[in-house]
Amino acid sequence: MSMGVLNGNDYINSYEGEQLGLSEEEVKKRIKEGKVNQIPKVPSRTIGQIIWANVFTLFNGINVVLALLVILAGSPKNAIFAGVIISNAIIGVIQELRAKKTIEKLTILARSKATVIRDGVEREIDVEEIVLDDLIFLKSGCQIPVDAEVLPGSKIEVNEALLTGESDYLIRNPGEQLLSGSFVGSGSGYAVVTAVGANTYSSKLSEEAKRFKKINSELQNSINKILSFLIKIIVPTGLLLTFTQMYFINKPWQEAVIGVVAGISGMIPEGLVLLTSVTFVVSIVRLSKYNTLIQELPATEVLARVDVLCLDKTGTITEGKLKVIDVKNFDISKEEAEEALSAVVHSFSVVNPTQEAILERYNQKGNFEVTNKISFSSSKKWSAVEFEDKGAWYLGAPEILYKEKYNEIKEQVFEEAERGRRVLLLAKSPRGLSEIVPADLEKAALIIIEDIIRPEAPDTLKFFDTQGVDIKIISGDNPVTVAAVAKRAGVKNADKYVVATDLPKDKEEFRKAVRENSIFGRVTPHQKKELVKALQADGHTVAMTGDGINDVLALKEADCGIAMASGSDATKAVAQLVLLDSNFASLPKVVQEGRRTINNLELAANLYLTKTVYAVILSIIFALILLPFPYEPIQLSLVGSLGIGIPSFFIALQPNEDLVQKGFLTRVLKMSLPNGIVIALSVILVSLLLNFSGVPDFKSKTICTLIIGILSMLILLRVSEPLTKLKVAVCAVMIGIFCSAFVIKICRRVFSFSHLNFYDIVIVGTCILAAVFCLAVLSRVVARFIDKREAKKENKIRAGAKK
Structure with a gap:
């Protein structure tokens, strides 16, 4: 037709x-x-957009302008920092293209x-x-x-x-x-x-x-704050430095331009931005080996910060496959009960795991003729079918169907639940079907069903326990049953359970109940969301796993939503992570990858921001004291590449399983501020000394660059702790190359270094020793100042919360 x-x-x-x-x-x-359901591809950047995003950035634009100024000033070698920008852009493009390819392959699977x-x-x-x-x-x-x-x-x-x-x-x-x-x-x-x-x-x-809810990345938020602050100070500082270097210092405009460029280029931590995005996309590629699809870049970071993991029992710690153990009949024969049970589950064309278990045992449909039916829903937790000449039958949660008369069967239900089994009640109604459960239902049989625990679940749960992550099991099943299954799987405090219907309405009491219990049964979709919100209100970072439609709201509310690929499309649409093999045993790998990413980026950030701090201070001070800038762009490029850029990539990709703590920006400032201040003060004092001693600018810049380089290498060694063979080798190579630039004649010519005598070396050595001592003292002072400031902020927040 x-x-x-x-x-x-x-x-x-x-x-x-x-x-x-x-x-x-x-x-x-x-x-x-064209009447086909063609849907736009998963939002991801095209090749052109990737190239544009990595090449045409604000900081790259600033660097290109600075490079052109240096070239116009007749010193193209001082534009070498632009080469670093180009190489960074190429690396960024290659890594993002690699991640794009991986994501597209995984997306096809999902x-x-x-x-x-x-x-x-x-x-x-x-x-x-x-x-x-x-x-x-x-x-x-x-x-x-x-x-x-x-x-x-x-x-x-x-x-x-x-x-x-x-x-x-x-x-x-x-x-x-x-x-x-x-x-x-x-x-x-x-x-x-x-x-x-x-x-x-x-x-x-x-x-x-x-x-609906953008993932909250402390790392990205912190870096955005840093960049926002730098944008505000680069322009005025650059203008001030340009004005003083060109109009108050008796030097050719070419030298003034080179000094200005040296100051401004040093303020820009462009490598940190690149390193952050490269590290995230490398994480995507690494985790693809464990059948994990990252749908938002910072997801690994957030999961690494998680201190509460909410799990559903079915499909997570259990296989999701159920088996009917027994049918216990009441006032009717077992044959009649089983015949009615079989007819009820065969009345629905789509079945859930519970129905599948019953169908596996009772595969004969029978001759019952359906006249009306009510499908199962997670909100009401029962289904019902009315048959011609056989009456209406209800199948669902015993405490919900039997209501006031539940005490008649409570002991039997509880006994089975303590063994970790699920119990359903089959009941007959003396009247027709109703959307409201009749009060006069007649109990027919209890159906005893058992969950099968995933083989890998105990080890995965043990991992999170050892890492200080609290496990909360949130399920729509009987809490006693869930608690027994959780105990078998190795969940800590599995004996602390509660029925969601008994949870208090008062917010504070609700939070207290959530805090004190580990197992939550008979939870509705809305209650799952409220549980997550209560945990977050207590200051926890919450991850939520889910595979069903009833998990969607909680997944969206959680800091990190984790979906099973075998679950509903709803969960995959809102989750940040999708486990393509539907196995939460992959989560420890995601956590470890997140820890590696965050902890190593924090170490690298200390290096980049140290350079930014001393570059900003030097730019402002040398603009005010009206002296030539203490180094040239090419000299800073040498220090930046060997003391920061190259080693930071090695550091960022090293294993690191340390626990992730809150306060990324605070910790970075605690280290980078004293580092940058000490380097800046050392260079300022030495420059003043050399200037008043009549030492030529050529030699003064060489000595200042050597001081900056040695202090940068010492900071690199400190940041690299604990030292491994690879880290030691990288640091040794960087130090060796740096020293050779002052020794080899052709290198001295390239980097505009002068020959240093014994007196110069003594000045450098004395300055380094003094700087190390000052750094130890200043680090304590800065740490105390920042800690006091953070404590005041925390007290204000708490006071506001109480109000």
Whole structure:
């Protein structure tokens, strides 16, 4: 039959014929007409954008202008720092292209699928292959990829949290509209596609979901603060230095320009920005080996800072596969109970893991004729079916279905739950089906189901315990059952559990309950979100794993959302990390990679900001004391490359499993400020001494550069602790190359160094010894000052929180 633009009645007719859904010819026609669900690719930069972003930056622009000025001044060798900028840009482009390739490969693995009916055959296709008028099959947990209309015979419960922010579940009956971007909470059925591609919400869903809450990266925030501050001081300092060097110092304009460029170029920590992005993209490539897709660059950093990890029991510490252990009947025979149980689970076309376990045991459908049914949903935690001549049967959580009469079966439920088993109640209603559970339900049987613990779960949980990460198990199951399973898996404090319905309404009491308990059962999607918020209010950095639609709100609220690839599309859309093998045993690798990234970048940042600090101080002071600048750009390039740039890349990629502490910027300032101040003071005092002694600028710059270089190497050795063979080798090579620049004649010519005599060496040695002593004293003073300031800030925050 021809199927142009179809409606529900057309499909009803097609069910009775030989053909179901569109034919291949009709699909091809719609593709040709552009009526296909073509969705923009995952937001990632094109090759051109990557090149642009790495080359045409503000700091690169400043450096290019400075390089051109030096060349115009007749000293092209002093523009060598521009070569460093070019090499940095090339490295950045190569690393980001490498990461882009990795991400695209992994994204293909995580690509969403859809089930359609074509030529009467059920097929699984990419969501981008759906065409207008396609017949799609929707089931619990799947993302609705297109706008569609529910067909007769179907009844679907949807969650539109990602579209409206409301977590309520809504029933969509035949003829009603389904919006792309919403998710099927329960039920299943068919729908006809009414809008595809740009005409739906699906192409914008991922971006909008992530825009809901941007990941909080302390590292990136700190670096942005540093760069913002530098932008504010570079321009006025540069103008002041230019003015004084050109108008108050009796030197040719060419020398003045070289001095100005030396001052300004030293202030820019362009290598730190590059190193940060390169280190993040290297992390992406490394973690791809462990089947982990990083959807936001700072995700590894945030997970490394996590001190509370919220896990769902099913599919995380257990395999998600269940097994029916026993059926305990009450007032009816076991055969009758099992027959009714089998009929109930066979009444739903889409099944969850619990139904699958029952179906595996009872694979015969029976002759029950369904007259009405209510699908299971995570909010109500039960399902029900009414059969002709057999009455209405309810299946779900015992304490919810049996309510006031729950005490009759409580002891049996508790006994099984203590063994780590899940218990369902099968009950019969003397009247028809109702959306509200009848108070006079008659208990028929208890269904005992057991979870299978993942083999790798105990080791993974032990890792987080040893790392000081608190584990919270949040589940929709009975807390006693969850606690028993958690105990078997090795969760610490598994005996501290609570039913979510018993959690206090008062915020402070709620936070206290969350603080004191480790296992939370019968938790609704909204309560999961509130649990995460309560932990964050206590100052914790929270990670949340999830695989179901009921985890979406909590994943979005958590500092780091972790989704299982085998889970619903909803979780993958909002998570920062996707575990492609759906195995949370990969998380220790992510944590270790995050620690390596943050801790090593902190060490490298100490080097870069030390140079920035002394360059800023020297620029301001030499502008005020009206003396020629104490070094040339090429000389600073030598120090910067050997004492900072080259070794920082080795440092950043070294193993580092130290615990990550809060206060990245504070710790960096504690080290870089005294380092930079001491270097600046050493150079200023020596310059004044040499100037008053009549030493030529040529030699004075050589001595000052040597002092800066030696102190930079000492700081490099300090930052490299604990020293390894590789670190020692790198430092030794850097020191050797630096010293050779003062010894080898051709190198002295290239870097404009003069020959140094014994008196010069004595000055340098004395200055270094004094600087080391001053550094030890000043480090303590600066540390105390910063600590007091941070303490005042903390007290203000606490006082504000109390108010």
